[in-house]
Amino acid sequence: MLGKELTRRSHGRCELCEGREEPRLYELDPFPDEPSPDRTLMACARCRRWMDDEEIVVMEAHFLSGAVWNELPAVRLAAGRMLLSAEDPEDPWILDAIEAVDIDPRTRELRIADASMESEAWR
């Protein structure tokens, strides 16, 4: 089911870089009991490799500054984690992109998601 939904959502392209090289489902840890479209994205061979290795090629990774504005939380989260794994975090565009996506380097989760959960608790 999720596979069909994501194939439709992604138009068969990598949701991070729009690449067409073997796009496949990629689930972001920690994995929920039920696979969720908010924790899963379509990623090409290169992006899957970068996420698995937790290492990206900074020169080829400028598409991430666009991906951090994606409307899908799974894409923003994946992009944020890839940026955190960048070898040289002193690179100014990487710092800007990390700030834009607002990921917590400690938990490797988006802060926006935490904030909305907190405001729920206040009601």
Ligand SMILES: [Zn+2]
């Ligand atoms: Zn890609």
